[in-house]
Amino acid sequence: MPTPITRSAFVDGTVLSNQRLSERLYALRINLALQPFRAGQFVRLQLPVGDDKVAKSYSLVNAPDDPVAEIFFNTVPDGRLSNALAALQAGDLIEVSQPANGFFVLDELPQKPELWLVATGTGLGPYLSMLRTAAIWQQFERVVLVHGVAVRAERVYQEIIQPALAEHPEKLQSISCVTQEDNPDGFQGRVTSALSSGWLEQHTGLTLSSEKSAVMLCGNHAMINDMKALLKERDMKKHLRHKAGNIVTEQYF
Numbered sequence: 483m484p485t486p487i488t489r490s491a492f493v494d495g496t497v498l499s500n501q502r503l504s505e506r507l508y509a510l511r512i513n514l515a516l517q518p519f520r521a522g523q524f525v526r527l528q529l530p531v532g533d534d535k536v537a538k539s540y541s542l543v544n545a546p547d548d549p550v551a552e553i554f555f556n557t558v559p560d561g562r563l564s565n566a567l568a569a570l571q572a573g574d575l576i577e578v579s580q581p582a583n584g585f586f587v588l589d590e591l592p593q594k595p596e597l598w599l600v601a602t603g604t605g606l607g608p609y610l611s612m613l614r615t616a617a618i619w620q621q622f623e624r625v626v627l628v629h630g631v632a633v634r635a636e637r638v639y640q641e642i643i644q645p646a647l648a649e650h651p652e653k654l655q656s657i658s659c660v661t662q663e664d665n666p667d668g669f670q671g672r673v674t675s676a677l678s679s680g681w682l683e684q685h686t687g688l689t690l691s692s693e694k695s696a697v698m699l700c701g702n703h704a705m706i707n708d709m710k711a712l713l714k715e716r717d718m719k720k721h722l723r724h725k726a727g728n729i730v731t732e733q734y735f
């Protein structure tokens with residue numbers, strides 16, 4: 483079903499918890515009257531910072547049937563909102579836009595049997611919500627999650643990923659790509675190197691092709707551009723509603 487375009491307004495939410503996952507990663511849980519959303523969509527969070535109010539977009543990590551909004555974010559050096567978010571404590575108020583928006587959702591993907599979910603950093607967030615839907619397992623024969631991070635401690639949310647792997651052993655594979663440390667459990671290097679070196683396809687036993695693959699890319703713009711260039715060599719292009727392709731993207735910064 484096409485994703486409708488919605489107008490959003492801020493509503494008040496109350497922080498339930500703000501868990502520090504690593505040196506600069508946090509999981510923020512917010513109680514609010516959460517309206518229905520599709521896995522992969524984002525809300526805007528707004529807080530007073532100095533004399534201003536600052537609002538920025540953040541993907542929802544929780545499953546669509548979970549009434550508590552969860553945000554996975556990292557602090558950015560001198561970042562205005564991310565550092566204010568990191569200081570939040572249980573009981574604090576925060577404004578959240580409702581309903582959620584965005585087209586980075588399963589319904590907007592081309593009809594292909596194999597889905598590649600590629601993220602760098604907090605770009606993992608939308609996929610955590612998707613992995614907790616029934617739809618992803620109905621829509622795809624195979625799903626490969628590829629997460630690129632700087633250090634091993636940032637391979638977070640294993641408590642969501644490992645049960646999904648155990649529940650769908652024939653369908654789901656999860657791969658970490660760690661750039662600044664050794665990574666005995668996955669690939670050592672960028673997600674782009676995992677693809678261009680042939681490691682990714684060899685390791686998964688799957689081939690990325692315009693016939694079989696739908697690819698979601700989420701994270702920084704450089705990764706998205708570099709991945710798109712590699713996929714273009716395989717005749718894989720951006721997927722549009724009026725022109726079928728393979729790739730959909732969500733650029734965080």
Ligand SMILES: Cc1cc2nc3c(=O)[nH]c(=O)nc-3n(C[C@H](O)[C@H](O)[C@H](O)COP(=O)(O)OP(=O)(O)OC[C@H]3O[C@@H](n4cnc5c(N)ncnc54)[C@H](O)[C@@H]3O)c2cc1C
Nearest residue numbers: 538539540541554555556558561562563564604607734735
């Ligand atoms: C649709 C959408 C969804 C997003 N979802 C998330 C999310 O789920 N989690 C999340 O952490 N961020 C997410 N972002 C990024 C987020 O909106 C903010 O840009 C980020 O938190 C920085 O805000 P700030 O005010 O602290 O930084 P600013 O003071 O605005 O500084 C901006 C600078 O910080 C850097 N930067 C911005 N975002 C990031 C980032 N995530 N990681 C590293 N460096 C960054 C860039 O170099 C940018 O120029 C999303 C952005 C978009 C557009």
Ligand SMILES: NC(=O)c1ccc[n+]([C@@H]2O[C@H](COP(=O)([O-])OP(=O)(O)OC[C@H]3O[C@@H](n4cnc5c(N)ncnc54)[C@H](OP(=O)(O)O)[C@@H]3O)[C@@H](O)[C@H]2O)c1
Nearest residue numbers: 556602603630631632661662672673674701702704705708
């Ligand atoms: N990660 C940290 O601990 C940390 C701490 C403080 C500041 N920073 C800075 O903050 C900014 C954001 O860092 P981030 O870790 O939040 O997000 P990020 O830059 O998106 O990095 C996350 C992962 O994506 C990789 N990556 C970056 N560009 C890529 C590309 N073009 N193709 C494929 N993979 C790519 C990074 O590899 P590389 O490591 O090879 O870049 C890293 O493994 C960066 O400028 C970073 O230097 C990072």
